[in-house]
Amino acid sequence: MPEQPTDRAALRRANLAWVIGVLREQGGLSRAQLAVLSGLSKATVSTLVTELTARRLVRAGGIAAGGQGRPGQIVELDPDGVRGIGVEVGIDHIAVTSVDTAGQVVSDRRVAFDVLSAGVDQTVYQLAEVTHRELELVDDAYPAGITVSVPGLVDTARGVVRLAPRLRWREVPLADSLAGxxxxxxxxxxxxxxxxxxxxxxxxxxxxxxxxxxxYVTGDFGIGAGVIAGGRLVRGAIGYAGEVGHMSMDPMGPQCSCGRRGCWETQVGLGALFHALAAPGDLVSDPNRPIEERMAMIRARAERGDQRTLGALHQIGSALGVGVSIVVNVLSPAVVVLGGYFAALPDWLIEPARIEVAARAVVAEAATVRVVGSDLGFAAARTGGALAALNRVYEDPTEAPERTEMTEAPA
Amino acid sequence: MPEQPTDRAALRRANLAWVIGVLREQGGLSRAQLAVLSGLSKATVSTLVTELTARRLVRAGGIAAGGQGRPGQIVELDPDGVRGIGVEVGIDHIAVTSVDTAGQVVSDRRVAFDVLSAGVDQTVYQLAEVTHRELELVDDAYPAGITVSVPGLVDTARGVVRLAPRLRWREVPLADSLAGxxxxxxxxxxxxxxxxxxxxxxxxxxxxxxxxxxxYVTGDFGIGAGVIAGGRLVRGAIGYAGEVGHMSMDPMGPQCSCGRRGCWETQVGLGALFHALAAPGDLVSDPNRPIEERMAMIRARAERGDQRTLGALHQIGSALGVGVSIVVNVLSPAVVVLGGYFAALPDWLIEPARIEVAARAVVAEAATVRVVGSDLGFAAARTGGALAALNRVYEDPTEAPERTEMTEAPA
Structure with a gap:
């Protein structure tokens, strides 16, 4: 039977969340438009807007032009009131991003950091330093939450990194340590x-x-997949879906960080790239240089026809396609987004990958899967983390504290 | 905003469906119990029960003992009123199953039929014959629907088999032909x-x-997977998820029906089994013998220690595990159910498969995935089809025609 909402506070929260949701989708709207869309009275809408304004989730925008009735003031998301923070641990870096409630990135920093040499404690200390600085930068905005991205298997309920082979982490209670x-x-x-x-x-x-x-397939030292099916993230029974980096592609292949041989990531990970195209000491594999700069160096070499570079990229692109085709045959997605370094070298990696995927599709229609490079590049994971951190406020706007008098609401 | 149901007919259908749903879950209940669970008045519940009785979806059961108030007559599903029919096309057989509204199989027949020799038209004719006989057997029950199972890629919206390599079917408008x-x-x-x-x-x-x-992994001539994630079937963007049979396992391997080499199903399909353990003319590969009988022959040989049989089963079981481990690393399910012939030879196939899956799990917890044989055996697909055919009536009980006077409802 359809349930009637009985709890007035829950109903108010649901209404506040609905207003935020519709403003995220449609941009600014007048109170009259919100009333029509919601079926609520204009008085109720005004009360909701006043509360959201006090919580600095919405603000007064311009005057609505045209339409029926007299013009009304637009209500729009207040991008400056609340922030989501995403922090990222990579094998050779730590990075942090803040996004506003409209999903725009407002700051992004990446610093070189050798996680393997530093060990767990020192890395967590450094993560806390970087995050602390970001919290200062957030200034008077409310930090809705912090999400830490880790290249490994995570028990999300407890905030514990179960296993991150490339970081050599096992059973790290990261949420507890960092929060503390x-x-x-x-x-x-x-x-x-x-x-x-x-x-x-x-x-x-x-x-x-x-x-x-x-x-989504990560393009980093390790390779993992994020799977969205029917609009929902597939985590699997114990949260470990998407561990494609350890698909066995060549039982005689090189040793993997997981202890086995010939895993997909030994063929297409960032380590495989550097190994294939760079001699020891080559600046492209220097972790202290920005990754974007190193990618630009590789692109320059490929563009001038360097044979070692072109050969390495073609080989990796083909191996990328072989693995992607397996994922495509299991899941039949509309799109495979290649992230990280794959997206930085699209002409040389994504084209050969597309060819393999098309050749291995079971049926012609399955070959219509689109294989594209990510626009978010190396910042995808931390940006996703920052967006996830905003969900608390999107779902329950009363999470954001009231910081102005209710009476200061726009007229 | 929560929507208020405004359409009285839609509300009645929703209420009727709710009653069916709760009886499927909980078995027989009295009208008083239904009223308490639904929040509807006893008068409304009685009206709903009268209508469902007229549609032969529920019937009067025994008298509810104990509880508060005076004892009431139990309302329970009427298993005899409605049937779902599942029809299955295999490379060497056609089979049909009927289930009642409680999900119990009430009839199941499998006949040998050589689809490749017969061709599409003759096969569809034979399917119509077999299904027609089943419709006669259904007798005065209402056939809610018919679902045809095909080992291939199906455009479910149009009822067209896009490609079934093992049947050599392409673009077969099966629903239209059979309905006609x-x-x-x-x-x-x-x-x-x-x-x-x-x-x-x-x-x-x-x-x-x-x-x-x-x-679920099929164990037939072709190998496919059915994926349930978060309680929902994953079909993929164009409905072709689960095409694991054509994962490339050995580029130098035998030719596959899809035109490529070394696909997983060339290693673990029923054809590979017969090829590995039976000489030409061996009765175990005779399609005119019941498949269960042939499986019993193989079990008998394995039990008496026949080396060719044991070697073939071990090799296939290991190859099965290698492919299953890929699926496990992509999806992280709680359970992998091995169907068809895999389930008929569990000791010799599922054990070696489990060993490979455990050895290839990225993390110890991932090795906790359970790999089990199906209880439904060779009848899983057609049984699933018969259950799917009932969904129309479960979702809208007014689909089932009224066949008794409303006044004949149990007192």
Whole structure:
């Protein structure tokens, strides 16, 4: 039987969340338009807008032109009131991003950091430092939450990194440690897998946003997939879906960080790229240089026809396509988004990958899957984390504290 | 905003469907119990029960003992009023199953039929014959629908088999043809992929029913997977998810029906089994013998230690595990159900498969995935089809015609 809402506070929260949701979808709207869309009275809408204004989630915009009735003031999201923060641990870097309630990135920093040499404790300390600085930058905006992206298997309920082979982490209680060092509320600090967060970022704000059957493949030292099926993230029974990097592609292949041989990521990970195209000491594999700069160096070499570079890229692109075709045959997504370094070298990696995927499709229609590079590039995971951190406020706007008098609402 | 139901007919249908749903879950209930659970008045419940009785979806059961108030007559599903029919096309057989509204199989027949020699038209004619006989057997029960299971890629919206390599079918408008020959309403005749239907059967009535992250792998000449994630069937963007049979496992391997080499099903399909353990003319590969009988012959040979049989089974079981481990690493299900012939030879196939899956799990927890044989055996796909055919009536009980006077409802 359809349930009638009985709890007035729950109903108010649902109404507040509905207003935020419709403003996110449609941009600014007048109170009259909100009343028509919601079926609520204009008085109720005004009360909701007043509360959201006090919580700095919406603000007064311009005057609505045209339409019926007298013009009304537009209500729009207040991008400056609330922030979501995404922090990323990579094998050779730490990075942090803040997004506003409209999903726009307002700051993004990446610093070189050698996680393997530093070890767990020092890395968590450094993460706390970087995050603390970001919390200062957020200034008077309310930090709705912090999400830490990790290239590994995460118990999201407990905030524990179960296993991150490339970081050599096992059973790290990251949420507890970081919340403790920052003095940040544990319930607003999430930890999640990098591929899952990237897939959600693509789904929400990427070039293929709204594609309900989408697979995101990370292009980093490790390779993972984030799977969206029917508009929902597939985590699997114990949260470990998308571990495609350890598909066995060549039992005689090189040793993998997981202990086995010939896993897909030994063929197409960033380590395989550097190994294939760079001699020891080559600047392209220097972790202290910005990754974007190193990618530009590789593009320059490919463009001038360097044979070692072109050969390496073709080989990796083909191996990329072989693995992607397996994922496509299992899941039949509309789009496969290739992230990280794959997206930085599209002409040389994504084209050969597309050819393999098309050749291995079971049926011609299955070859219509689109294989594209991510617009979000190396920032996808932390951006997804920052967006995930906003969900608390989107779902329950009363999470954001009241910071102005209710009477200061726009007229 | 929560919508208020405004259409009285829609509300009545929703209420009728709710009653059927709660009786399916909880078995027989009194009108008083239905009223308490639904929040509807006893008068409304009585009206609903009268209508469902007239449509032969429920019937009067015993008298409810104990509880508060005076004892009431139990209302329970009427298993004899409505049937769902599942028809299955295999490379060497046609089979048909009927289920009642409680999900119990009431009839099941499998006949040897050589689809490749017969060709499309003759096969559809034979399907119509077999289905027509089943419709006669259904007698005075209402056939809610017919679902045809096909080992291939199906455009379910149009009822067209896009490609079934092992049947050598391409672009076969099966729903149209069969509905025409049977004179059965097209909107009640579905066509779907065998693995998808089997997965839904496992999810609804199999030994692992209710497991929300479950993968079913068919064990037939072709190999396909049905994927349930978060309690929902994953069809993929164009409906072709689960095409695991054509994962490339050995580029130098034998030719596959799809035109490529070394696909997984060339290693573990029923054809590979017969090729590995039977000489030409061996009765185990005679399609005119019941498949269950042939499986019993293989079990007998394995039990008495026949080396060729044991070697073949071990090799196939290991190859089975390698492919299953890929699916597990992509999807992280709680359970992988192995169907068809895999389930008939569990000791020799499923054990070696489990060993490979455990050895290839990325993390120890991922090795906790359960790999089990299907209880539904060779009947999973057609049983799933029969269950799917009932969904029309479960969702809208007014689909079932009124066949008794409303006044004949149980007192």
């Amino acid at each position: 060092q920052l003095g940040f509320p544990l319930e607003r600090l999430l930890v999640d897998n990098d591929a899952n967060l990237s897939a959600m970022a693509e789904y929400q704000i990427g070039g293929m946003r709204g594609t309900t059957d989408l697979v | 020959q049977l004179g059965f309403p097209l909107e009640r005749l579905l066509v779907d992929n065998d693995a998808n239907l089997s997965a839904m059967a496992e999810y609804q009535i199999g030994g692992m029913r209710g497991t929300t992250d479950l993968v």
